[in-house]
Amino acid sequence: MTATPSRTSAPDVPLDPRSKQALADRGLEYRIVPIDGDELDGYRNAVGRGFLGERSTPEVAQGWRDSLGGSRLVGVHDPQGAEPGVPVGTVNAWVMDVTVDADSFLPMWSISAVTVSSTHRRRGIARALLEGELRAAHEAGVPIAGLTVSEATIYGRYGFGVAAHTASWNIDARRAGWIGPRPDGRLDHIEREALQRDLDTLNAATRGSRPGDIEGWSRLWVELAGLTPGKPDPKVRAVRYTDAQGEMRGVLAYTVSENEADFTRSTLHVVAALADGTDAYAALWRYVLEHDLIGTVTTSLRALDEPLRWMIADQRALTVTERDHHWLRILDVARCLQARRYRVPGSVTFSVSDALGMAEGTWRLEVDAAGSGVVEKVDGAGSAGADDQVSLGISELSSLLLGGVTASTLLAAGRIEASPGTARWLDLAFAPVSAPVLSYWY
Numbered sequence: 001m002t003a004t005p006s007r008t009s010a011p012d013v014p015l016d017p018r019s020k021q022a023l024a025d026r027g028l029e030y031r032i033v034p035i036d037g038d039e040l041d042g043y044r045n046a047v048g049r050g051f052l053g054e055r056s057t058p059e060v061a062q063g064w065r066d067s068l069g070g071s072r073l074v075g076v077h078d079p080q081g082a083e084p085g086v087p088v089g090t091v092n093a094w095v096m097d098v099t100v101d102a103d104s105f106l107p108m109w110s111i112s113a114v115t116v117s118s119t120h121r122r123r124g125i126a127r128a129l130l131e132g133e134l135r136a137a138h139e140a141g142v143p144i145a146g147l148t149v150s151e152a153t154i155y156g157r158y159g160f161g162v163a164a165h166t167a168s169w170n171i172d173a174r175r176a177g178w179i180g181p182r183p184d185g186r187l188d189h190i191e192r193e194a195l196q197r198d199l200d201t202l203n204a205a206t207r208g209s210r211p212g213d214i215e216g217w218s219r220l221w222v223e224l225a226g227l228t229p230g231k232p233d234p235k236v237r238a239v240r241y242t243d244a245q246g247e248m249r250g251v252l253a254y255t256v257s258e259n260e261a262d263f264t265r266s267t268l269h270v271v272a273a274l275a276d277g278t279d280a281y282a283a284l285w286r287y288v289l290e291h292d293l294i295g296t297v298t299t300s301l302r303a304l305d306e307p308l309r310w311m312i313a314d315q316r317a318l319t320v321t322e323r324d325h326h327w328l329r330i331l332d333v334a335r336c337l338q339a340r341r342y343r344v345p346g347s348v349t350f351s352v353s354d355a356l357g358m359a360e361g362t363w364r365l366e367v368d369a370a371g372s373g374v375v376e377k378v379d380g381a382g383s384a385g386a387d388d389q390v391s392l393g394i395s396e397l398s399s400l401l402l403g404g405v406t407a408s409t410l411l412a413a414g415r416i417e418a419s420p421g422t423a424r425w426l427d428l429a430f431a432p433v434s435a436p437v438l439s440y441w442y
């Protein structure tokens with residue numbers, strides 16, 4: 001399966017009337033903020049303040065404005081406030097592909113910029129905003145929603161589940177000792193403009209093998225390359241790997257912080273490392289671990305199953321910290337489950353609870369010998385008490401979708417109800433092509 005040819009245009013999706021009414025009942029206005037109007041400055045101000053940021057310069061604000069094509073910005077305004085042009089609640093969404101299995105993608109309602117002014121907290125504004133996004137996306141036919149979070153306790157209540165954990169690495173470079181491959185290709189320093197292009201090219205070439213990863217957007221490559229308008233980062237350096245046949249296969253973006261107490265033990269931080277193939281991967285990580293004057297290598301947003309651990313002589317040189325990162329929320333059960341393939345044939349009946357109603361019901365998944373799944377809604381007769389029944393919330397089903405957690409683990413954690421045999425079948429059937437990951441924030 002490839003990307004959907006005609007994709008929902010987020011800016012054309014109307015506001016959810018229920019959230020509009022809920023906020024109006026509290027004297028608040030819920031509206032779409034036009035990208036090309038004056039209101040955008042107030043919206044940007046609110047988002048910056050919400051994420052504890054500083055005021056932006058006109059150049060930064062213009063760069064941000066230029067990056068918003070395809071986004072749907074929603075603001076909650078308090079007409080009684082001292083700054084009625086600055087919203088007291090914000091959310092931003094657009095549609096981009098998320099990888100669900102090898103070269104299988106789903107269009108995802110990608111939610112960002114969720115803020116509520118600290119003067120208006122805990123009055124249900126975030127709830128109205130989140131529920132409004134999910135209902136609007138569902139109405140528009142978008143099958144799944146996703147976000148990355150600053151706090152892990154906020155979004156489960158809306159049906160989001162952790163679909164991908166990621167790892168931060170801290171590597172004692174002196175201790176690690178490279179024992180991995182030494183590929184034949186070459187490494188070259190490149191400038192940030194070339195880095196920006198290579199990141200885009202390599203993400204497109206490789207994301208199909210990384211469940212949970214995303215299509216990205218043009219501004220993301222600009223930022224990772226340290227080229228944010230009005231806020232360039234001169235510390236960003238880049239190296240490209242070209243294979244023996246002359247093909248660009250990998251790119252590394254990094255910064256270095258000097259250790260003034262011991263210049264031979266400076267820190268190299270990997271901002272992004274994208275590799276198309278194992279040679280490129282080995283070449284890039286060998287480069288950072290054997291870099292002169294570097295004592296420590298740090299990075300984050302790495303997959304949990306990366307081969308690097310097995311490419312160094314002393315695994316205790318590597319300290320790994322895991323964290324939840326990509327949260328997904330299934331809106332259309334049949335479409336999401338049919339988008340991926342399964343590793344063993346069989347069937348299961350999901351009895352799904354969903355406080356927002358859109359995924360509520362009983363769904364039967366039949367997997368054929370080739371691994372294709374067909375999903376049918378089977379509410380009512382015949383579904384209750386089936387031997388292969390699994391009862392679970394939409395948050396848990398969303399966590400299972402990419403195979404980032406097994407059903408047996410969720411069963412043992414008391415998060416789903418199923419027989420051990422059914423959970424075991426799910427473990428095998430939902431096994432991922434590789435550990436789900438999300439290599440970016442959005």
Ligand SMILES: CC(C)(COP(=O)(O)OP(=O)(O)OC[C@H]1O[C@@H](n2cnc3c(N)ncnc32)[C@H](O)[C@@H]1OP(=O)(O)O)[C@@H](O)C(=O)NCCC(=O)NCCS
Nearest residue numbers: 050114115116121122123124125126127148149150153154
């Ligand atoms: C997090 C934030 C958006 C919540 O906004 P809010 O309008 O105060 O939230 P609501 O009043 O709608 O509360 C909705 C629910 O979330 C819960 N909640 C709100 N903030 C929470 C938090 N920080 N941690 C855990 N739960 C939280 C509430 O208790 C409430 O639960 P309930 O409806 O089940 O009773 C707001 O505090 C904020 O803008 N924080 C700074 C920016 C940020 O962290 N954004 C999130 C980015 S991922």
